[in-house]
Each structure stands twice: as structure tokens, then as C-alpha cells.
Amino acid sequence: QKEVEQDPGPLSVPEGAIVSLNCTYSNSAFQYFMWYRQYSRKGPELLMYTYSSGNKEDGRFTAQVDKSSKYISLFIRDSQPSDSATYLCAMSPYYTGANSKLTFGKGITLSVRP
Amino acid sequence: KAGVTQTPRYLIKTRGQQVTLSCSPISGHRSVSWYQQTPGQGLQFLFEYFSETQRNKGNFPGRFSGRQFSNSRSEMNVSTLELGDSALYLCASSLGPGQGASEQYFGPGTRLTVT
Numbered sequence: 001q002k003e004v005e006q007d008p009g010p011l012s013v014p015e016g017a018i019v020s021l022n023c024t025y026s027n028s029a030f031q032y033f034m035w036y037r038q039y040s041r042k043g044p045e046l047l048m049y050t051y052s053s054g055n056k057e058d059g060r061f062t063a064q065v066d067k068s069s070k071y072i073s074l075f076i077r078d079s080q081p082s083d084s085a086t087y088l089c090a091m092s093p094y095y096t097g098a099n100s101k102l103t104f105g106k107g108i109t110l111s112v113r114p
Numbered sequence: 115k116a117g118v119t120q121t122p123r124y125l126i127k128t129r130g131q132q133v134t135l136s137c138s139p140i141s142g143h144r145s146v147s148w149y150q151q152t153p154g155q156g157l158q159f160l161f162e163y164f165s166e167t168q169r170n171k172g173n174f175p176g177r178f179s180g181r182q183f184s185n186s187r188s189e190m191n192v193s194t195l196e197l198g199d200s201a202l203y204l205c206a207s208s209l210g211p212g213q214g215a216s217e218q219y220f221g222p223g224t225r226l227t228v229t
Contacts (some may be wrong), residue, residue, distance in 0.1 A: 044157070046219055101149075104157040
């Protein structure tokens, strides 16, 4: 079983839709959770960074972490064609010296149709 | 504030050759991590450097190595290139050890093609 599983996609939605992207994980040592957006031929861009369980909102984006279920989600409200990209979840453990190693999901490609 | 920069952006090498990639972190960031991204395996952690010392290492063969300089700039080297080393190599910087270590910002990557 992979440490981080992400829905493989691809996902296509109409403009204005609410998008839900999900990852599950098996390693209970993971304490930091991130979502990255990667446009074609670019490096990943950090969208959301969370530590605790619960919700974190930033504009149209909401990150949700449920440590008891080992499940994280990213919600995109009022999706725009410019949101079309690959979305990667990433996680790292807490203990000093090792929390620099990010473990990524495989990524899901989102397409928002005008 | 300038982001993470990587050079070169594209590279074509032949099997058996070696290659050196360079990364300059965000100003004030002292930790640099390297990742390999391929369509089949996704993003995989190579190693992390802080204060010119390798602090963490992923599961890659010894052909992959790196170093960090006193100004936090980092280089990674791949010797005896194999076809399977073709990938996007990404550098990420963060503040350093502690809670900020996992808040990493990526550069645009170096796309390496081995023929």
C-alpha cells in the first residue's frame, strides 16, 4: 500500500463548479499537509499548508484535514479555467530532521471548461 | 522576493555521462531539497541539505549526490547517466529545521533527457 493515495483523475468540470480533490494516507506520523498546483512544464506552486485537523480557507480554496480518518481534501469554489492544472497533495512527519521529506500523491489533472 | 531559481532549464545528455544541476533558494531560506518527477513514479524525494550538510536522504542509488554551499545554493550531480534518469528535477527551499522545514517552495525544475 502506498503511503499517500490520490484519486487518479483526470477530472473535468464546468466553470463555476465546486471541485473536491482528495487524498488518503496510511502513515500516522504525517502531521504537515500541503496542496500544490502544477501547471504544465512548471514547478509545483504551494497553495495550502496546514498542520492541524480542521479547515483552512484562503480565497476560493479550502483545505480540510481529518487525521482520525487519515483523509485530506482541497475544495475549490467557483472554479475558473485558470484553475486547470495538476493538483498534488503532499505530507511530512513531525519529528525534527525528517519533516523536510515530503511524500506526494501522484497528482490529479483538473480541467475547467469555460 | 525572488523565487527559487534552477539552471539549466533543459539538458540533453548521453548514457554514461554525468550532469550537474544548480539551485538558488529563496533569499533567507537555508534548506534545499531535491526531488525527481517522472510520469510513472510522480514526485520522489532525493535529499535535503542544510548548513552545507545532508540531513535527509531518499531511496536513490549513490550515483545521485549533492552539496550545498555557504550561501545556501545547492548543486546535485548524477553520474553514469541511465535512460531511466530522464525526468524533471525539482529543487525546493524552506527556512530550515523545525516546523518550517516542510513548507517548501519549488523552482521551475530542470528537464533532463538522457539518450
